[in-house]
Amino acid sequence: MDAYIHIPQNELIEAIDYLWYHEAPAIKLHCYTIPFLHQELIINFGDHFAVTSPQQQLHYDQQGMASAVLPGPITTQAQGKYKALGIMLKPFGLYRLCGLSAATLQERPLSLPDIWGASAHTLLQELDTALTPADKLLIMEKFLLKMARPQLIPEEVMALQTPFTLQKGHIKSNISDKLISSKKYIHTCNTILGMAPKKYTHLGLVNTAVAQIAAHPNRPLTDIAYDNGFYDQAHFIRVFKTFAGITPSAFRKAVKQQQVHDKMPNTIFLS
Structure with missing residues (x-):
């Protein structure tokens, strides 16, 4: 299952490594992940998509969810129709992009509306109706550029x-x-x-x-x-x-x- 990958060629590259999109008519995925040095934001437009850590279980949906650099392993399960868009951020990515504290993300993952308010609802509608993976990734990139409030990393x-x-x-x-x-x-x-x-x-x-x-x-x-x-x-x-x-x-x-x-x-x- 290969992903469509888009690497920003603009100022977003200081906060984001790449954007990705996966789609498959039916999958059954069960995997274990050792924490990596990235923050990640995932929007699930498909069926079941859940992530379990020792502390909690999270069910991803069309509201999206952003997580901090994780302190321990997670287990991911996805089943049925698979349609997901993600942003692989640098370990300081959301702070660099919009001043969001990673400490807040450690307390609980945040949805797109939590981060960007009502603007996120319009974005999610546009992403859901976009016809091609390339269109979806371009819409996401334009939104991030519009909403960016860059912060200096010491x-x-x-x-x-x-x-x-x-x-x-x-x-x-x-x-x-x-x-x-x-x-x-x-x-x-x-x-x-x-x-x-x-x-x-x-x-x-x-x-x-x-x-x-x-x-x-x-x-x-x-x-x-x-x-x-x-x-x-x-x-x-x-x-x-x-x-x-x-x-x-x-x-x-x-x-x-x-x-x-x-x-x-x-x-x-x-x-």
């Missing part, structure tokens, strides 16, 4: 994006020449990214390890652990499982059994 938050490292003092070095306290820095990261700097860095390293295991499943896990700066194998397993809900070896087993999405290795197909 340098100390951007410094967290890459490279991810556990080197002692790395996080503090991001604010060493700034007139802000550690407490203020943590608050800023929680507002923009939805999590504290250390936690965000750990999730970044887990994502790096996921990509490495998927690309090289026969490589020793101890090598991947040390390459990413973990103190030892036990430290790597503990951090990986905190976010992924499974161990690195369990993920590698899924890779070898060809259960992992070839383009998005964070996704494991369960059926």
Whole structure:
């Protein structure tokens, strides 16, 4: 099931990686996802589409739903007619796009009307009646450009994006020449990214390890652990499982059994 992908060629690229649209007459999807470094907004025009986390179960509909960078794994189930449009945002995307606090999204996902009010209802009607995937993605892009209220992302938050490292003092070095306290820095990261700097860095390293295991499943896990700066194998397993809900070896087993999405290795197909 291939998606139609549209990458913005305008100022939206500072907040959005790409927009996508999937459609199929009938599907039965059940998958497990290790959290990735993206916020995502999904609008479901089809039948059953539900996402379950340890905290809650969410049913997606035509009102759409935006979620923050997730702190743990989710399970997705879709069945019947499948028609969905999504926006894959950068980890700070909704703050950059319109000033929406990621901390608010951590409390609960927000629908499009929650974010953009009555304007969202007109958008959703236009999307539902548009004839082609390209038309739908163009309508979505024009709406985002119209509603955008860009916010500056502080340098100390951007410094967290890459490279991810556990080197002692790395996080503090991001604010060493700034007139802000550690407490203020943590608050800023929680507002923009939805999590504290250390936690965000750990999730970044887990994502790096996921990509490495998927690309090289026969490589020793101890090598991947040390390459990413973990103190030892036990430290790597503990951090990986905190976010992924499974161990690195369990993920590698899924890779070898060809259960992992070839383009998005964070996704494991369960059926």
